[in-house]
Amino acid sequence: MKALITGASRGLGLALAGALAREGWELVLDARGGPELEKAVAGLDGVRTVAGDVADPAHRAALIDAADGLDLLVNNASTLGATPLPALAAYPLEELTRAFAVNTIGPLALIQGLLPVLRERRGAIVNISSDAATEPYEGWGGYGATKAALEQLSNVLAAEEPGVAVWWVDPGEMRTGMLAAAGEDAEAAPRPEDVAVPALLRLVAERLPSGRYTASGLAR
Numbered sequence: 001m002k003a004l005i006t007g008a009s010r011g012l013g014l015a016l017a018g019a020l021a022r023e024g025w026e027l028v029l030d031a032r033g034g035p036e037l038e039k040a041v042a043g044l045d046g047v048r049t050v051a052g053d054v055a056d057p058a059h060r061a062a063l064i065d066a067a068d069g070l071d072l073l074v075n076n077a078s079t080l081g082a083t084p085l086p087a088l089a090a091y092p093l094e095e096l097t098r099a100f101a102v103n104t105i106g107p108l109a110l111i112q113g114l115l116p117v118l119r120e121r122r123g124a125i126v127n128i129s130s131d132a133a134t135e136p137y138e139g140w141g142g143y144g145a146t147k148a149a150l151e152q153l154s155n156v157l158a159a160e161e162p163g164v165a166v167w168w169v170d171p172g173e174m175r176t177g178m179l180a181a182a183g184e185d186a187e188a189a190p191r192p193e194d195v196a197v198p199a200l201l202r203l204v205a206e207r208l209p210s211g212r213y214t215a216s217g218l219a220r
Contacts, residue, residue, distance in 0.1 A: 002026040004067045006054055006110070007077030009037040011176040012128065015193040016074065016200055021045055023201075028066045030054065030077065054106035055098070064113040072204060073114055074126045075107035080178050081146070085139030096142050103146035108153055115161065124165035124207070126200060127154045131170050131214075140182075151212065158210035166210040167203050171196035195219075 003020055007013040009031035017029055021044040031037040034051030041047050050066050052059030054077045067073075081099035082092050107127055118125065132144035133151050154168035173179060173189040174196060199218035202208070 001071045002028070002067070002069050003072035003074060004028040004030070004063060004070055004110075004114070005074040005076055006030040006063075006106075009033060009040045011178065012171060012174060012192040012196050013074070013076040014040050015191070015197050016076070017041060017047070018044060019193070019197050019201060021047065025072075028063065028070075030059075030063055032077075053102070054110065055101040057109070060106065060109050060113065063110065067114060068117065069121070070114055070117050071121055071123045072126070073110060073118065073123070074128070074200075075110060075150075076126075076128045077106065078103050078128065078143075078146075078178065080181055081142040083181055083183075085182055086142075087139065088141040091142050096145075099142055099146045100149070103143070104149045104153070107150060111157065115164070118164050119161070122163055124167065124204065125154075125157070126203065127151075127166075127168040129154075129168045129170050129212070131172070133170070155212075164210075165203075165207055167208070168212050169196075169200065169203070170212070170214045171199070172215045 003025050005013050005017050008017045008029035017027055026046045028048050030050050032053050037049050037051050048066055050062050079099050079102045082095040127150050129151050130147045132140040133147035151168050154166055158166040174192045175189045196215045199215040202218050
């Protein structure tokens with residue numbers, strides 16, 4: 001089995017990569033920082049790294065080329081957008097454009113490029129979302145809007161591609177650099193490997209129906 005995970009140098013992406021590697025998956029891993037990615041995944045078997053930015057068409061083409069025989073695409077790479085988190089009334093539009101490019105357009109472009117092989121192999125897509133896509137948290141309007149758009153893309157894709165499992169997943173608060181960058185108490189949150197990874201592994205192992213899931217809802 002082969003998976004492509006974006007944003008795999010830390011946080012949820014790295015934790016999921018480790019879990020799948022231990023189960024014998026072949027992995028293609030992406031992150032913006034090449035040295036950080038190489039250091040993070042050192043020691044994992046069956047790994048190919050392709051460093052770059054998912055907003056860059058040339059990088060996406062390289063990922064698609066590396067992902068022949070793909071069974072699972074995990075769109076995990078994200079940017080928080082402008083920080084400190086601004087109100088929408090003052091949100092820098094260039095920062096919002098960049099956030100949509102990374103969080104929404106990049107994942108869709110990868111999906112478009114990889115759908116032929118995923119259809120052929122009856123594969124699966126995981127789009128990592130957030131409760132900010134559905135809840136009105138002050139300051140989270142830019143990031144939340146990108147994730148809300150990703151969720152609707154996922155929703156329609158699931159209807160259009162019945163042969164491919166499409167899951168959009170809210171992992172809940174996790175101890176990540178992104179949460180800390182948002183000004184939240186990241187140290188008080190659970191680790192990704194303790195909450196989100198088991199939920200994602202269940203989705204893949206049981207091939208649950210396409211739809212929106214939360215890590216807490218998938219907990220056994």
